[in-house]
Amino acid sequence: MAAVAAPAVPPPVRLRVGRAAGLLALVLGATLLLSPILGNVAIPPGLVVRILLDHLSGGWLVSSPCAGFAVSPRLCAAYGEIVWESRFPEVLLALGAGAALGCSGASLQGIFRNPLADPFLLGISSGATVGAALVFDFRIDLSQANLALPLFAFVGALATGGVILLAARSRFGSVETLLLTGVALSSFLSSLLSLLLLVNPTGSLQVDFWLLGNIGDGTWSVDGIVLGVLLITGTLLSLFGRELNLLQLGNDVAQSLGVDARRVRVLVLLLTCLTTAVAVAFTGIIGFVGLVSPHIIRRTFGTDYRIVVPGSAVVGGAFLLGARDLSVWVLPSSVLPIGIFTAFAGAPFFAYLLYRRRSRSPMGAV
Amino acid sequence: MTDPPSPAVRLSGVTIRYGERVALAGVDLEVRPGEFVALAGPNGSGKTTLLRALLGFLSPDAGVVEVLGGEPRSVSVRERARRVAWVPQEEGARDDVPLLDYLLYGRYAQLRPLEGETDEDRSRAMGVLAEVGLADRAEDGILSLSGGERQRAILGRALVQASPVLLLDEPTAHLDIGHQLDLLGRVRSLAAVGRVTVIAALHDLNLAARFADRIVVLSRGRKVADGPPASVLSEELLERVWGVVAELRRDRRTGASYLLPYRPATPAPQGPTSLGPGPVHVVGGGGTASPLLRALAEQGYRLTAGVLNLLDSDHETAQELGVPCTVEVPFAPIGPEARARLRGMLEAARAIVVAPFPVGPSNLSNLEDLQPFASRVLLLPRTKNDAWDFADGAATRALAALRSAGAVEAAGPDGWRTALNDRLDLAPKPA
Numbered sequence: 001m002a003a004v005a006a007p008a009v010p011p012p013v014r015l016r017v018g019r020a021a022g023l024l025a026l027v028l029g030a031t032l033l034l035s036p037i038l039g040n041v042a043i044p045p046g047l048v049v050r051i052l053l054d055h056l057s058g059g060w061l062v063s064s065p066c067a068g069f070a071v072s073p074r075l076c077a078a079y080g081e082i083v084w085e086s087r088f089p090e091v092l093l094a095l096g097a098g099a100a101l102g103c104s105g106a107s108l109q110g111i112f113r114n115p116l117a118d119p120f121l122l123g124i125s126s127g128a129t130v131g132a133a134l135v136f137d138f139r140i141d142l143s144q145a146n147l148a149l150p151l152f153a154f155v156g157a158l159a160t161g162g163v164i165l166l167a168a169r170s171r172f173g174s175v176e177t178l179l180l181t182g183v184a185l186s187s188f189l190s191s192l193l194s195l196l197l198l199v200n201p202t203g204s205l206q207v208d209f210w211l212l213g214n215i216g217d218g219t220w221s222v223d224g225i226v227l228g229v230l231l232i233t234g235t236l237l238s239l240f241g242r243e244l245n246l247l248q249l250g251n252d253v254a255q256s257l258g259v260d261a262r263r264v265r266v267l268v269l270l271l272t273c274l275t276t277a278v279a280v281a282f283t284g285i286i287g288f289v290g291l292v293s294p295h296i297i298r299r300t301f302g303t304d305y306r307i308v309v310p311g312s313a314v315v316g317g318a319f320l321l322g323a324r325d326l327s328v329w330v331l332p333s334s335v336l337p338i339g340i341f342t343a344f345a346g347a348p349f350f351a352y353l354l355y356r357r358r359s360r361s362p363m364g365a366v
Numbered sequence: 367m368t369d370p371p372s373p374a375v376r377l378s379g380v381t382i383r384y385g386e387r388v389a390l391a392g393v394d395l396e397v398r399p400g401e402f403v404a405l406a407g408p409n410g411s412g413k414t415t416l417l418r419a420l421l422g423f424l425s426p427d428a429g430v431v432e433v434l435g436g437e438p439r440s441v442s443v444r445e446r447a448r449r450v451a452w453v454p455q456e457e458g459a460r461d462d463v464p465l466l467d468y469l470l471y472g473r474y475a476q477l478r479p480l481e482g483e484t485d486e487d488r489s490r491a492m493g494v495l496a497e498v499g500l501a502d503r504a505e506d507g508i509l510s511l512s513g514g515e516r517q518r519a520i521l522g523r524a525l526v527q528a529s530p531v532l533l534l535d536e537p538t539a540h541l542d543i544g545h546q547l548d549l550l551g552r553v554r555s556l557a558a559v560g561r562v563t564v565i566a567a568l569h570d571l572n573l574a575a576r577f578a579d580r581i582v583v584l585s586r587g588r589k590v591a592d593g594p595p596a597s598v599l600s601e602e603l604l605e606r607v608w609g610v611v612a613e614l615r616r617d618r619r620t621g622a623s624y625l626l627p628y629r630p631a632t633p634a635p636q637g638p639t640s641l642g643p644g645p646v647h648v649v650g651g652g653g654t655a656s657p658l659l660r661a662l663a664e665q666g667y668r669l670t671a672g673v674l675n676l677l678d679s680d681h682e683t684a685q686e687l688g689v690p691c692t693v694e695v696p697f698a699p700i701g702p703e704a705r706a707r708l709r710g711m712l713e714a715a716r717a718i719v720v721a722p723f724p725v726g727p728s729n730l731s732n733l734e735d736l737q738p739f740a741s742r743v744l745l746l747p748r749t750k751n752d753a754w755d756f757a758d759g760a761a762t763r764a765l766a767a768l769r770s771a772g773a774v775e776a777a778g779p780d781g782w783r784t785a786l787n788d789r790l791d792l793a794p795k796p797a
Contacts, residue, residue, distance in 0.1 A: 113460070239480060246471055248461050253454060256421055257527065258447030258475030303461035 020301065021311075028318055032095065035321060036087035038328040043079050044069060051083045085220070093218030093282065094324040094338065095317040096226040098289050099234065100279035102316015104272045105290020106297070106309045107237045110244035111265045111272075112168055114178060116353060118291035119276040122164050122178070123185030124157050125287070128273075128280035130189050131156020133196040146221055150229070153277035160185055161273045165265065213286035213339025215324060222282050233275040234313050240268050241306030248303075286339045288346020289316045295353070372435065374399040374531055374563040375420060379429035382415055389415040391587040392429065399530070400560040402553070404578035405567040408608050411584040413567035414455075417533045420565070422446045433531055447475035451524035451562075453534040457516075462507030465500060465519060466491055472526030491526050497552065498522040513540040521549060525556075532556075534566035538573065546570075550577040572624045575599055583607060599623055645670045646786070647711055648689075649732055650721035656683040658721050658746070663687045670711045673704045673732055680721075699728040705735060712739050717786060720773075722748040725761035733764040740771030744786055747776060 033052055037045045050065035066076035101119060108117040108124075119125045132153040167181040243264045246254040251261045279286075290312075297311035323341040330336070375397040382390040390412045397403050405413045418424045419431050422438030431437060434449050441449075451472070469491040470483050477483065495501045498518040503511065511519060517540055524532060534553065538546040550566075554577045557564045568574040574581050575595035583591035583598060585607045591598045604612045604625060612627040645668035648655050655671065656679060662669055672692030674681040684691045692707040694700045712718060718739055725733060736743055745768070748754060755761040769775070776786075 242474065245463070246474060248459075249471070250458055252421075252423060253452070253457055255423065255443055256447060256450070256452040256454075257471055257523075258444040260443040303463060304467065 021314075024314055024318075028095075028314065028321075031318065031321055031325075032091060035091045035094075035325050036083050038325050038332070039082070039087050040328070040332045041082060043083065047071070047079060048083050048087075051080050052088060055084050055088075086218075089220050089223050090215055090218035091321065091324065092223045093215045093226060094320045096223060096230055097215065097279040097283045097286065098293075098320025098323075099313040099317035100226065100230050100275045101286060101289040102293035102319070103230075103234050103237055103309050103313035104276045104279075105292075105316070106294040106305070106312035107240070107244070107268050107272045108290070109294055110240075110247060110305050110309070111268045112178060113248055113250075115295070116179060116291070116350070118288065119157075119272070119280075120285060120287035120290060121186075121350075122160070122182035123189055124160050124164070124273060124276050125280050125285045126186045126189035126193065127160025128153035128157040128277040129285055130193050130196065131159075131277070132281045133193055137196055137199065146225060149281040150225060150278045153281040154274050157273035157277040157280070158270070160189065161269045165269055212337030213284045213342070214337045215283050215320075217282055226278050226282060229278045230275060230313075233271045233278075234310065237268065237271050237275070238306070238310040238313075240264065240271075241304070241309050244268070244305035244309070248305075284337075284339065286320065286342055288342050288350060289319055291353075292346050292349050293319060295349075373397055373432075374401070374434060375565065376432040377416070377419075377429065380416075380419060380426045380431055381428040382412075382419060382424055383427050388587050390419070390426075390584075393584070393587070393589050395582060395589065395592070397563055397565060399563050400557055401580065402557040402564040402566070402578045403580045403582055404574035405565060405582050405584060406569075406571055406574050407584035410586075411607075412587040413584055414535055415587075416584070417452070417535055417565065417567060420531070420533060421450055421452055444475050447527065447529065449529055450531045450533060451527040451529040453517075453520050453524050453532070453537050455536045455539055457520060459508050459516070462509040464505050465508055465511070466495065466504040468508050468519060469494060469522050469526050472523040472528075475527065475529075491522075494522045494525045497525065499548075514542065514545045517541055518545070518549060521552070530562060532562040532564050534564065536567055536569060538568070538570065546573060553577070571599065571604075575624060576622060596623055599625060601625075644668075644714055644716035645690075647671065647715035647718045648721065649718065649723070649736070650680045651675065651678055651723040651729060651732070653679040654723040655680040655721040658719060659683050659687055659689060662719075663689070670715065672711060673700050673708050673729070675729075697728075700731045705731055708732075708735055712736070715739070715742065718743045719786065720745045722746050722752075722754065724754045724756060725764075726756040727760075730757045730760055730764065733761055733768065736768055736773075737764075737771060740768050740773045743768055743773035745769070745773055745775045 033049055034045075036052060037043070037048045047065060047069050050062045054062040054065045065080065066073070069076075071079065104124075105118045108119060108122065109115055132149050134156075135148050135152050163185060164178070164181060168178055243254075243259050246257050246259045247261060247264065249257075254261050276290075293312040293316040294308055296315050297308050301307050301311060320338065320342065323338050323345070327336040327338055327341050373396040375395070377393055377395040380390055380393045381388065393412070393416065395403075395416075405416060407413055415424065419426060420433055420438065422441075422443075425439050431439075433446075436449075438446050438450070466488070470487060473483055473487045473491070477487075492501065492504065495504055498521055500511075500515060500518060500522065503515070508516065508519060517537060521534075521537065532553070537549060537553075541549060550573060553562075553564055553566070556562050557579075566574075566578070568578075571581075578595065580593060581591070581595050581598040582589060583603065590607060591603055599614060601612055601614050604610050604627070610627050612625045614623055614625055616623050646662060648659055648662070648669060648671045650656075650658065650671070651674060655674075659669065659671065659680070660683065669684075669687070669689045670691070671680070671684045671689050673694050674684065674691055675696045676693050677696045681691060681693060690711075692704050692711060694704045712735070718736060720733075720736070720743060723729075723732075745765070
């Protein structure tokens with residue numbers, strides 16, 4: 001088919017976002033370096049950055065971080081320990097968990113064609129926590145906990161995801177059904193969780209951790225698992241962007257264009273459950289990150305899922321990192337559950353989306 | 367498609383059921399490559415079901431569906447899309463995707479997994495945009511398009527898909543006449559150069575006759591006619607399949623035949639058997655008679671109405687329908703002049719239908735004045751718990767008197783049609 005006319009072809013999508021993505025990466029990198037300054041022990045900001053640069057560059061950029069600071073060698077070693085073994089892993093966990101929740105939320109919104117889908121609201125996070133809580137009840141050897149936790153969480157998330165998928169596929173699969181199913185599942189699962197935690201041998205201290213979300217457990221090995229899984233699942237989910245775009249036109253149209261809608265739904269849900277589970281296994285339930293992040297991306301870069309999914313990961317990571325910084329800045333002496341902060345920001349936003357959706361044409365491009 | 371005689375699409379003995387309902391019953395159909403076939407038939411005749419079977423959305427309960435020599439359900443979804451493109455009747459777009467990106471969705475089946483659209487794909491999409499007359503809207507979001515533009519965008523996406531078989535489901539439903547001709551003309555010319563085989567469900571028989579090589583008529587899931595437009599279109603077919611009285615005419619310039627529909631054919635079993643002289647009188651108020659007036663007017667009854675208040679919505683409806691009406695000024699009891707006029711109307715009426723209107727002291731006479739004509743009165747049922755008698759029981763007594771004098775009550779909300787026919791036959795003809 002020869003082109004009838006050759007009007008100027010607009011530039012492809014990737015060029016349109018390239019510059020913005022570069023800027024975002026720069027900001028994120030800077031935040032990553034500066035976040036460890038905040039903490040319950042006051043360490044000179046310059047020293048924190050120097051310690052990080054020393055470790056990150058392998059001594060190439062900065063060789064003796066404490067040079068020029070009035071600190072004893074013993075204190076210098078302790079500071080180094082705090083920054084590199086505690087704060088930075090914590091910051092990385094916030095980033096990783098936020099990114100995992102962000103791209104999970106975007107993918108769920110894609111497969112359910114529903115701008116209000118989110119791993120927390122749909123109960124998938126609760127499912128993952130219940131799965132993870134079983135680890136404690138089965139008294140699994142804690143030396144393997146880093147592997148057992150995400151694995152059990154994945155099973156719990158998957159079971160919940162299956163129920164949601166069934167609800168969405170039924171004749172009554174409207175937005176309301178989906179959300180109400182999520183609400184019902186969530187409350188069922190959190191009672192189950194409370195029960196499991198009450199009978200668990202390690203005591204009720206864990207309850208706060210699971211129900212409110214916490215990144216205090218960040219260690220290098222945890223970060224390795226979270227970021228490693230995220231790298232794989234996040235990449236795969238981003239590669240489904242084109243299919244998710246087509247799914248937005250409805251099942252039939254997507255099929256007629258060549259998308260195997262059912263297969264895509266199941267695969268994406270599987271990957272989403274895995275991604276969410278890994279985050280939840282180490283941080284507990286952190287709500288609304290998966291809901292808010294895709295909306296911010298859509299507002300800025302449009303509705304193309306090839307951008308929305310990876311973009312939501314970046315925004316989700318930044319969001320949770322910001323929440324961590326805020327929580328440490330406000331109350332440096334205590335370990336405040338980070339989920340409280342995301343809920344403070346996310347819940348009003350959720351309400352806003354609900355009302356806006358009602359006041360506009362059905363399913364407007366929220 | 368190497369062998370010319372092999373059909374692009376073949377159905378043999380295809381039966382498809384939705385539960386108990388038979389949507390297609392033993393349909394045979396062959397469509398040659400490059401042919402433009404129009405599917406015609408009333409709503410629910412099986413047109414869309416046939417298209418959905420070709421798309422592989424439904425598998426036949428009996429018989430064989432073949433597209434380009436293979437059953438749609440036996441190949442992958444992607445391969446199906448390479449064979450068949452679809453223009454749905456409507457599509458619930460919710461994201462404001464730029465139009466060019468939207469057209470590029472059509473390339474999905476042609477791309478390997480992970481492969482991005484090439485510059486060639488993009489210029490092909492731009493070419494199609496120009497073809498459907500939307501080249502200047504390439505960067506606009508699809509939600510900003512008008513209904514007609516949206517329809518052309520969907521056609522564009524199907525053309526970008528470049529599949530040899532193109533299915534259209536009422537593609538002109540949202541288009542004005544200019545764009546209908548335009549869109550079908552484009553599809554026609556594509557078929558003419560052999561680029562696509564077209565099967566289009568079309569409501570409008572005249573459009574079908576003008577653009578299609580062949581018209582296939584479905585009625586209740588069966589194929590009842592199949593052939594070139596000139597041999598298929600007939601007054602008899604229209605009355606038999608659609609229940610419409612029409613006249614077949616010939617265009618003086620083109621020689622093409624077209625149908626001029628007049629009215630629904632009347633001898634439906636529950637319709638009025640004879641529309642003799644003397645109107646049907648409707649008594650109502652407070653908006654209760656409006657649906658009744660409309661339904662009766664639609665059925666072809668001559669009507670009168672009253673007594674109604676000037677500001678009543680029933681009065682507005684009567685005026686709108688051109689129904690002669692006795693009126694009274696609002697908020698006042700019905701006066702002697704109005705009652706006299708009503709009496710005249712009642713005497714002339716072949717039947718009197720009473721809507722379930724609220725009765726108070728001011729309009730109580732509307733019930734009482736019916737008493738002498740009780741044998742012609744048909745009462746529409748009232749909802750049990752609705753308060754309607756605001757005249758301290760006088761209205762209830764008047765109604766009881768009417769009943770005992772021979773007024774009948776329609777059974778159920780739709781029973782009035784049958785009851786009215788009985789009444790018309792029973793009612794004494796006006797002198």
